[in-house]
Amino acid sequence: MKTSSNKQPDKDTKTRIMDSAERAIVQSGYGAFSFRDIAEEIGIKSASVHYHYPTKGDLAVAVMTRFTDEFRALLPDPKVASIDPRAMLDGFIDGFKKKIVEQHNMSLCTMLTADKHLLPESVGVALAEFYEVKLSWLTQVFVRLNNLDEDQARLKAGQLLASLHGASVLVQATGEVDWYEKALSLWR
Amino acid sequence: MKTSSNKQPDKDTKTRIMDSAERAIVQSGYGAFSFRDIAEEIGIKSASVHYHYPTKGDLAVAVMTRFTDEFRALLPDPKVASIDPRAMLDGFIDGFKKKIVEQHNMSLCTMLTADKHLLPESVGVALAEFYEVKLSWLTQVFVRLNNLDEDQARLKAGQLLASLHGASVLVQATGEVDWYEKALSLWR
DNA sequence: TTTTATCTATCTATCAATAGGTAGATAAAA
DNA sequence: TTTTATCTACCTATTGATAGATAGATAAAA
Numbered sequence: 001m002k003t004s005s006n007k008q009p010d011k012d013t014k015t016r017i018m019d020s021a022e023r024a025i026v027q028s029g030y031g032a033f034s035f036r037d038i039a040e041e042i043g044i045k046s047a048s049v050h051y052h053y054p055t056k057g058d059l060a061v062a063v064m065t066r067f068t069d070e071f072r073a074l075l076p077d078p079k080v081a082s083i084d085p086r087a088m089l090d091g092f093i094d095g096f097k098k099k100i101v102e103q104h105n106m107s108l109c110t111m112l113t114a115d116k117h118l119l120p121e122s123v124g125v126a127l128a129e130f131y132e133v134k135l136s137w138l139t140q141v142f143v144r145l146n147n148l149d150e151d152q153a154r155l156k157a158g159q160l161l162a163s164l165h166g167a168s169v170l171v172q173a174t175g176e177v178d179w180y181e182k183a184l185s186l187w188r
Numbered sequence: 189m190k191t192s193s194n195k196q197p198d199k200d201t202k203t204r205i206m207d208s209a210e211r212a213i214v215q216s217g218y219g220a221f222s223f224r225d226i227a228e229e230i231g232i233k234s235a236s237v238h239y240h241y242p243t244k245g246d247l248a249v250a251v252m253t254r255f256t257d258e259f260r261a262l263l264p265d266p267k268v269a270s271i272d273p274r275a276m277l278d279g280f281i282d283g284f285k286k287k288i289v290e291q292h293n294m295s296l297c298t299m300l301t302a303d304k305h306l307l308p309e310s311v312g313v314a315l316a317e318f319y320e321v322k323l324s325w326l327t328q329v330f331v332r333l334n335n336l337d338e339d340q341a342r343l344k345a346g347q348l349l350a351s352l353h354g355a356s357v358l359v360q361a362t363g364e365v366d367w368y369e370k371a372l373s374l375w376r
Numbered sequence: 377t378t379t380t381a382t383c384t385a386t387c388t389a390t391c392a393a394t395a396g397g398t399a400g401a402t403a404a405a406a
Numbered sequence: 407t408t409t410t411a412t413c414t415a416c417c418t419a420t421t422g423a424t425a426g427a428t429a430g431a432t433a434a435a436a
Contacts, residue, residue: 013385028305031219034421048386050423106302113361114294114302117216131361155370158358162371163347166354170346173301173319182343183350201411222395236412238397 014052014062016042022063026105030060030115030123057120060112064126067108072133078140085145089160092138093184096164101171101180110165134161160187202240202250204230210251214293218248218303218311245308248300252314255296260321266328273333277348280326281372284352289359289368298353322349348375 020041024033035046035056053059074095076083100107112119112127119127138157142148148156167183170176208229212221223244227234241247262283264271288295300307300315307315326345330336336344355371358364 029217029219029303031217032303032306035423036420044385045387046422047388047424051385054423056422109361110357111302113357114299115217115220116360118220128362131358155373158367158370159351159374162351162354162358162367164354165357166350166352169298169301169353169357170319170350172304173297174316179346179350182346185343186347223397224394232411233413234396235398235414239411242397244396 013042013044013048017049017052017059018063018066021059022067022108025060025063025111026108029111030056031118055120057123060119060123061126064108064112064123064130068126068130068133071130075137078137078144085141088141089138089145090188092141093164093187096168097180097184100168101177104172106168106172107165110168131161163187201230201232201236205237205240205247206251206254209247210255210296213248213251213299214296217299218244219306243308245311248307248311249314252296252300252311252318256314256318256321259318263325266325266332273329276329277326277333278376280329281352281375284356285368285372288356289365292360294356294360295353298356319349351375 017038020038021033024037035049039046039049049059053062076088076091078085078088096107109127109130112123116124116127135154135157138160139150139154142153142156143150146153146156163183163186167180170179170183205226208226209221212225223234223237227237237247241250264276264279266273266276284295297315297318300311304312304315323342323345326348327338327342330341330344331338334341334344351371351374355368358367358371
């Protein structure tokens with residue numbers, strides 16, 4: 001069996017484009033990343049980026065859906081009894097902190113949410129799907145943790161999600177990283 | 189006493205420029221509003237906007253500080269015993285909802301926070317000042333409401349502020365206005 | 377095996393639109 | 407006369423996007 005004969009047409013370039021775009025969106029938002037910047041960063045020309053992702057919206061959708069898939073893959077199954085739901089919650093909160101707050105950025109989803117009026121509708125759809133992934137996972141965790149019914153648990157999930165995103169806003173606006181743990185102490 | 193003889197050099201145009209800029213920032217962020225759009229909206233040329241606010245940063249600072257001043261003027265003095273601190277808190281939460289959520293926008297401060305990497309430093313400073321106004325007002329309210337010391341009250345203030353901003357993110361991302369009251373039910 | 381055709385990934389060059397900002401003229405008001 | 411507020415006209419830079427060429431790989435046909 002030959003090595004590297006798998007059909008992986010151009011995975012490398014596509015991935016590098018998405019990596020660069022994700023970083024740019026997180027840092028400056030949808031409106032402020034350009035095909036030229038991305039092209040320069042990965043060492044090709046902007047027309048070649050258009051070859052892989054015809055429009056800016058296409059690229060943003062690709063970035064957002066990849067992010068959602070990776071995120072989903074990281075979450076443990078809430079129904080697996082061997083993991084304490086309390087630990088799952090702490091892991092979620094710590095993960096958010098690690099990915100977002102400590103890099104002095106806001107999350108990919110918060111940035112795209114802020115720019116929602118500028119987005120092609122397809123990106124807005126991908127964005128809403130990501131929030132639904134988070135909400136339904138947290139709901140299942142709260143069902144187990146606090147013996148709540150679905151509705152009550154989903155309410156708590158929304159409350160926690162608001163605390164998380166709001167905490168990141170507070171950190172970014174004030175520059176004081178401590179606000180993250182302070183805002184989240186409500187949940188620990 | 190003559191009417192309208194007050195020193196108000198060009199308050200009308202300046203105000204109209206700020207109004208337009210504020211609306212544009214709230215709708216699309218710092219990066220996506222332009223002097224040309226503003227000029228067209230109020231019926232002058234972009235060069236005339238530059239006359240009143242030489243740079244984009246100058247205009248954004250003016251918008252943000254005006255917003256802070258108006259906001260501060262709306263808040264009741266937390267030490268006035270005739271107003272129930274519980275009512276003050278509810279008023280704050282309701283006011284946020286009215287100004288932000290019901291217009292399907294995010295707040296001026298959240299938008300600028302998302303764009304922080306793009307902002308001239310002066311805008312960042314004006315932004316941080318606004319958060320400090322909110323935090324210290326809420327701190328005083330919590331001192332009275334729950335008999336807390338300054339530190340404990342400021343912690344709660346941060347937690348509430350996070351819930352408020354996070355709730356607006358949730359509403360904007362999902363399009364479901366109900367998330368605001370759900371996320372805030374924690375505080376009512 | 378050679379030729380022909382197609383596909384992939386990149387390039388150069390360019391487009392129209394828009395950006396923030398500036399120079400200089402003008403006319404009215406103080 | 408000087409100041410205030412506006413204009414016209416322009417500059418340089420950047421944007422998302424497209425057209426057309428090219429080099430190399432692949433695969434089918436002769």
